[in-house]
Amino acid sequence: MCPLIPNLNSHTRLLVVQHPSERNHALNTARLLALGLQQAELLVAESLAEHPQWLAALQDPHWRTELLFPGPDVPLVSAQPEDSRPRRLVLLDGTWRKARKLMHVNPALQALPRVSLPASLRSRYRLRKVPHPGALSTIEAGVEALRILEPGLPVDQLLAPFDALIDAQINAMGADLYARNYRTH
Structure with missing residues (x-):
């Protein structure tokens, strides 16, 4: 897969804050995102208080830092060229819970302005049952945000190892088991 x-x-920097229980997950999409994008960093931590350098970075006024996380009345991520500061998106990696x-x-995360992705997006993650429309894996969320912010960036390349990993998992479980548990009719 390498x-x-x-x-x-x-141009956009991504910080993925990964819940520690996700670190060794077989389908660790946050790690794939961080490996494939030079401006992505993966921070495995439950509390940012243990990482004062990141707390300071999130509050740096020279950066436009936003949390990519859905919610009621959360605006969609957009380019907004009138704000010329370099942009950092923070993504959270783990189950929704x-x-x-x-x-x-993490009060520092709560304090960030939030942006979201269109709810109409569909996940390619065929090995998980999606809890609600628009629910994406971390790599998919990062790709879709970058697709909006940097239309010329070939972000689909980031999904190649993700797709290969899913295909390998489906092949390993067998077509019958996959059909029984994951396919929708």
Whole structure:
């Protein structure tokens, strides 16, 4: 799979805060995102208080830092060229429950302006049952945000190892088991 991981260079920086329980997950899409994008960093932590350098970075007024996380009345991510500061998007990696916990225990994340993705997006993650429309894996969310912010960036390259990983998992489980548990009719 390593040859499939691109080496993309974006203007937008991504910080993925990963819940510690996700670190060794077999389908760790946050790690794939961080490996394929030069301007992405993966921080495995439940509490940002243990990482004062990141707390300071999130509050740096020279950066336009936003949390990519859905919610009622959260505006869609957009380019907004009138704000010329460099942009940093923070993504939370974990189950929805763990992602909400990351927000709850980190006032610095709660204080960030939030942006979201269109709810009409569909996940390619065929091995998970989606809890609600628009629910995406971390790599898919990062790709879709970059697709909006940097239309010329070949972000689909980031999904090649993700797709290969899913295909390998489906092949390993067998077509019958996959059809019984994941296919929708």
